[in-house]
Amino acid sequence: xxxxxxxxxxxxxxxxxxxxxxxxxxxxxxxxxxxxxxxxxxxxxxxxxxxxxxxxxxxxxxxxxxxxxxxxxxxxxxxxxxxxxxxxxxxxxxxxxxxxxxxxxxxxxxxxxxxxxxxxxxxxxxxxxxxxxxxxxxxxxxxxxxxxxxxxxxxxxxxxxxxxxxxxxxxxxxxxxxxxxxxxxxxxxxxxxxxxxxxxxxxxxxxxxxxxxxxxxxxxxxxxxxxxxxxxxxxxxxxxxxxxxxxxxxxxxxxxxxxxxxxxxxxxxxxxxxxxxxxxxxxxxxxxxxxxxxxxxxxxxxxxxxxxxxxx
Numbered sequence: 001x002x003x004x005x006x007x008x009x010x011x012x013x014x015x016x017x018x019x020x021x022x023x024x025x026x027x028x029x030x031x032x033x034x035x036x037x038x039x040x041x042x043x044x045x046x047x048x049x050x051x052x053x054x055x056x057x058x059x060x061x062x063x064x065x066x067x068x069x070x071x072x073x074x075x076x077x078x079x080x081x082x083x084x085x086x087x088x089x090x091x092x093x094x095x096x097x098x099x100x101x102x103x104x105x106x107x108x109x110x111x112x113x114x115x116x117x118x119x120x121x122x123x124x125x126x127x128x129x130x131x132x133x134x135x136x137x138x139x140x141x142x143x144x145x146x147x148x149x150x151x152x153x154x155x156x157x158x159x160x161x162x163x164x165x166x167x168x169x170x171x172x173x174x175x176x177x178x179x180x181x182x183x184x185x186x187x188x189x190x191x192x193x194x195x196x197x198x199x200x201x202x203x204x205x206x207x208x209x210x211x212x213x214x215x216x217x218x219x220x221x222x223x224x225x226x227x228x229x230x231x232x233x234x235x236x237x238x239x240x241x242x243x244x245x246x247x248x249x250x251x252x253x254x255x256x257x258x259x260x261x262x263x264x265x266x267x268x269x270x271x272x273x274x275x276x277x278x279x280x281x282x283x284x285x286x287x288x289x290x291x292x293x294x295x296x297x298x299x300x301x302x303x304x305x306x307x308x309x310x311x312x
């Protein structure tokens with residue numbers, strides 16, 4: 001039995017600039033971090049075939065005899081990429097729900113690539129692991145996804161990632177333990193109760209980047225640079241980072257009408273009135289988790305104001 005554990009991520013700044021449709025022509029910059037919630041893939045090569053050669057268990061339970069018949073796109077295309085044909089059982093379990101803006105799809109592909117490399121006895125760097133997952137998602141599955149989630153979930157930690165036509169650079173923001181603790185204590189995740197398919201929303205936003213959208217994304221990149229300065233200051237200013245998140249969220253909402261909705265707007269408004277400095281919907285938008293930065297002593301009030309919504 002092989003078990004992979006891959007962290008979920010929180011994307012803070014620069015979302016949209018990690019899409020090839022943007023960074024082929026302009027420099028992309030994002031900041032995000034992974035946190036202590038994970039997905040797990042349990043992978044077991046069967047001793048013999050039995051009735052079905054492949055057994056894949058996630059929200060569905062697939063029993064197949066041909067790789068091409070597997071419905072789970074990441075499983076199917078990752079196995080084809082690695083030319084893996086042996087009988088197996090795969091069981092997936094995530095600590096948080098999928099389709100909620102936490103990079104769960106990319107975390108799954110990274111985890112399965114990790115398993116395949118282990119089976120093939122191939123040593124691979126975390127960065128190249130991310131590159132494999134990105135290639136599978138963008139070129140084999142042909143999903144309309146960006147290029148940051150695979151890097152965040154493969155490498156871990158708090159990073160600034162720079163994208164251009166010719167290269168991708170990962171710059172760790174090596175914060176001391178006090179700053180990390182400050183961020184952890186000031187962070188609040190609120191589940192809107194809405195799951196959605198990110199690819200559909202992202203395709204509407206970024207399939208065609210016109211002059212207006214290019215300007216919005218460029219402004220998001222500029223905010224990323226400002227946020228990096230705040231993270232690297234001697235004294236961490238959570239209020240300022242929260243204000244920058246608020247600026248980013250306003251810009252992100254202007255990219256497409258599907259990024260937000262009445263429920264999300266209301267939860268965000270109530271959270272800010274209860275003391276949150278700022279925040280944003282994670283991932284593509286339209287639902288999933290709302291990330292907030294707030295004073296530690298305001299968390300209880302925010303939770304009371306948003307009612308029965310689940311928080312982390």
